[in-house]
Amino acid sequence: MKWFRRRHPEPAPQCDPAEAAAEFWRGWVELLPSVSAALGDKEPNRVENDLCELVAVVHPELHFSLERGQRAIYALVISGQEDPRLRPFTDAWKAAAPPEDAIWEYHDSVPPVPDPTEVTVNLGIHRIPLADVRVAVQVDEAEGVVDVAVHHPQFAELDQAAREALTYLPLDATLGERLAAERLRRVETAEAEPQGAIGLLELREIVRGLG
Numbered sequence: 001m002k003w004f005r006r007r008h009p010e011p012a013p014q015c016d017p018a019e020a021a022a023e024f025w026r027g028w029v030e031l032l033p034s035v036s037a038a039l040g041d042k043e044p045n046r047v048e049n050d051l052c053e054l055v056a057v058v059h060p061e062l063h064f065s066l067e068r069g070q071r072a073i074y075a076l077v078i079s080g081q082e083d084p085r086l087r088p089f090t091d092a093w094k095a096a097a098p099p100e101d102a103i104w105e106y107h108d109s110v111p112p113v114p115d116p117t118e119v120t121v122n123l124g125i126h127r128i129p130l131a132d133v134r135v136a137v138q139v140d141e142a143e144g145v146v147d148v149a150v151h152h153p154q155f156a157e158l159d160q161a162a163r164e165a166l167t168y169l170p171l172d173a174t175l176g177e178r179l180a181a182e183r184l185r186r187v188e189t190a191e192a193e194p195q196g197a198i199g200l201l202e203l204r205e206i207v208r209g210l211g
Contacts, residue, residue, distance in 0.1 A: 017058075017089045017091070017093075018092045018095075020057055020058045020059065020092065020093075021058060021089070021092040021096040022096055023057050024054060024055070024057050024058045024093060024096075025096055025097065025098065027054045027057065031050055031054060034046070034050065035051070036103075039066065039074060051064060051066075052064075055078060058078070058089050058090075058093050059089040061080070061083070062080055062086060062089065063078070063080075063081065064076065064077060064078045064079070069104070069105045070111065071100060071105050072100055072101065072102055072103055072104050072105040073103050073104075074103060075104070075106070075107060075111075076104060076105075076106050076107070077107045077109075077111070078090060078093055078107070078108055079108070079109055079177060080109075081177070082109070082177060090108040090109070091108065093108060094106065094108035109177040109178040110172055110176060110177035111176050111177075112172075112173060112174060112179070112204070113174075115201070116130050116133075116170060116173040116174045116200045117130060117131040117199065117200055117201060118131070121166075123162045123166060124158075124162060126154060126157060126158065126162070128152065128154055128166060130169075130170050130173065130200060131199075132152055132153055132154070133151070133152050133199070133200055134150075134193050134194070134197035134198065135148050135149065135150050135151070135198055135199070135200065135203050136148065136149040136151075136194035136195075136196060136197045136198075137198060137206060139206065139210070140185065141210070141211075143185070144183065144210045144211055145183055145184065145185040145210070146184060146185065146206065146207060146210070147185050147186040147187075147188075148186070148187055148188070148203070149189070149194050149197075150171065150187065150189060150190060151189075151190040151191070151192065151193045151194060152170075154166075155191055163189055164189065167187060167188075167189045168187065170200055171184060171187065171203075173200075174200040174204050175203075175207055179207065179208075183207045183210060184207075
């Protein structure tokens with residue numbers, strides 16, 4: 001997944017989220033033939049700038065990515081990275097989206113992957129299988145949240161920035177951006193595997209089971 005945003009975002013205009021969303025979808029219809037052609041040629045960078053400008057119509061601080069879909073061939077993901085200031089804009093964007101079809105699906109936050117244990121990520125020269133991630137979980141049922149400590153046996157090979165990325169990336173892949181933001185209270189990196197640690201699919205089951 002590669003995220004894009006306008007490189008030098010302008011100050012956000014005072015606009016109605018619904019109007020901004022409607023303007024985006026009008027522009028999407030016009031741009032879609034070019035997007036489809038670029039993806040068909042495996043050259044999505046051809047439309048990167050046009051899409052950056054179009055997404056900035058909704059809000060200049062939003063990020064987007066073009067992904068393989070789960071129900072369709074492609075997915076367009078727009079994310080405010082769970083910034084509450086941006087939620088009205090992503091909500092309006094999703095509400096105004098056209099019906100999904102066999103080609104496109106639309107997400108207003110990063111969705112979970114079907115099975116995170118089948119994912120391998122590249123961090124620098126390292127290939128990291130998420131199947132090896134282990135998580136210690138403490139559940140606060142009264143608050144409906146969990147505290148987690150994330151461990152991977154390759155942490156020792158990584159620098160601090162990569163360890164931090166590998167701490168959060170499996171959680172978003174497992175839970176999706178929105179559920180992770182809502183249900184994870186404290187996230188820590190565990191250099192050694194914690195006692196009683198579980199896998200990512202077990203973590204998903206616990207978090208989804210919270211009231």
